[in-house]
Amino acid sequence: MTQNNKKTDIESDFLHLARSALSGRTQDVQVxxxxxxxxxxxAxxxxxxxxxxxxxxxxxAASPLRRQQEVPVPVDLDTRLHLMRVEAHPSLDHExxxxxxxxxxxxxxxxxxRNPDALMRAGLDPTRAALFVGPPGVGKTMAARWLARELGRPLLILDLAAVMSSLLGRTGSNLRHVLDYAKTIDCVLLLDELDAIAKRRDDHAEIGELKRLVTVLIQQIDDWPASGVLLAATNHPDLLDPAIWRRFExxxxxxxxxxxxxxxxxxxxLAPHFAAAKPWSHVLAAAFAGRSFSDIERDLSAARRSAALGTQPLEDCLAAFVSNxxxxxxxxxGLATVIVExxxxxxxxxxxxxxxxxxxxxxxxxxxxxxxxRRNAGATA
Ligand SMILES: Nc1ncnc2c1ncn2[C@@H]1O[C@H](COP(=O)(O)OP(=O)(O)OP(=O)(O)O)[C@@H](O)[C@H]1O
Ligand SMILES: [Mg+2]
Structure with missing residues (x-):
């Protein structure tokens, strides 16, 4: 290592340390x-x-939840509305x-x-930032909740589309506000609809403001502590600024x-409510092919509601999904064959x-x- 390289390393370590210490991130200071x-x-x-x-x-380290209670959740200065959703104990309706x-x-x-020492011994940091890419309703938010639950951490969700819809000039400071808050607790932070920042790029009047916003976001991601887990979700990865995209490991x-x-x-x-859940799952897998989990869940809930009200037996409601x-x-x-099979x-x-x-x-x-x-005793040939 040259003398100059050493100097740069010391400078960057010292700055990193100062930044973490001054913003109260004890765990990062330790790392x-x-x-x-x-x-x-x-040497x-x-x-x-x-x-x-x-x-x-x-x-x-002090309990993250205790610290969370000490610092109030950031609010928009105009509307006084909370800038993000906090789930202190994330849980899932189903796996x-x-x-x-x-x-x-x-x-x-x-x-x-769970195994930070193994990484540390190899001189590595854990993954700080991950980007979830995919169409709507396939489990991106659910995955963030699952991760937070597995890690036993609170989940903080910042919906960028909602923050962007307020005054654009305020978005940068709101973003800073939220990330500064999130950095002080050991949490999982999800930046939902990350492409919302990119989407408004075509509006020329706002282009300067948006550039500033992208810069704020990049700085915030760079400054995100190794102790936190930063997640972001997008349906439109093609719209993301490459500089943002690159920052997710x-x-x-x-x-x-x-x-x-x-x-x-x-x-x-269906299994908890319906004896023939398994054979129907084979039929519906083909009928619902190409659709998202949330779409499928909505259709199944509608069918179960009709059946619960006695409007139609559940079998008939499910059979209706095949008829298209x-x-x-x-x-x-294929569907007719599986039904009979x-x-x-x-x-x-x-x-x-x-x-x-x-x-x-x-x-x-x-x-x-x-x-x-044939299982369906009521059916006639
Ligand atoms: N992989 C999955 N496994 C089980 N259920 C799922 C899955 N993905 C989605 N669902 C169901 O659909 C609902 C919506 O999913 P989720 O909010 O995670 O979608 P998303 O990918 O974040 O969509 P969006 O891009 O619109 O935010 C979930 O609450 C869950 O009930
Ligand atoms: Mg989502």
């Missing part, structure tokens, strides 16, 4: 000092040992269905936080659910729902070795 003790051990061993002694004697890729990335974040893609994922979701949603003239013929044949409805009923000829259904079902396991 920086631990790293310094390691980095400077060779100045006595200094490094003294640092390690100090670290051993330092008190453990998420994640793709193996999403699951691996989220688990990695959790493992890194981990990018996680949330695709629309696959058919097996839909089947798993449908089965777990817009489905291509190949999909209708799973023994849910008669060939005649499957024909009525899908418009597929009974001969076709019969031959397909026979070719796949199904069709004889």
């Amino acid at each position: 920086i000092l631990r790293r310094a003790a390691k980095r400077y051990y060779e 100045v061993p006595r200094f490094a040992e003294a640092l390690s002694d100090l670290l051993r004697e330092s008190p453990s 998420p269905v994640f793709t193996p890729g999403v699951c691996a990335s989220l688990t990695q974040i959790v493992q890194e936080r 981990m990018h996680i893609d949330f695709p629309l659910p696959s058919e097996p994922a839909i089947a798993q979701f449908v089965e777990s949603t 003239e817009a489905f291509p013929k190949s999909k209708r044949i 799973q023994g849910l409805l008669s060939q005649r009923k499957a024909h009525e729902l899908t418009g597929v000829a009974r001969d076709t259904i019969r031959s397909r079902a026979a070719a796949r070795g199904g069709g004889s396991r």
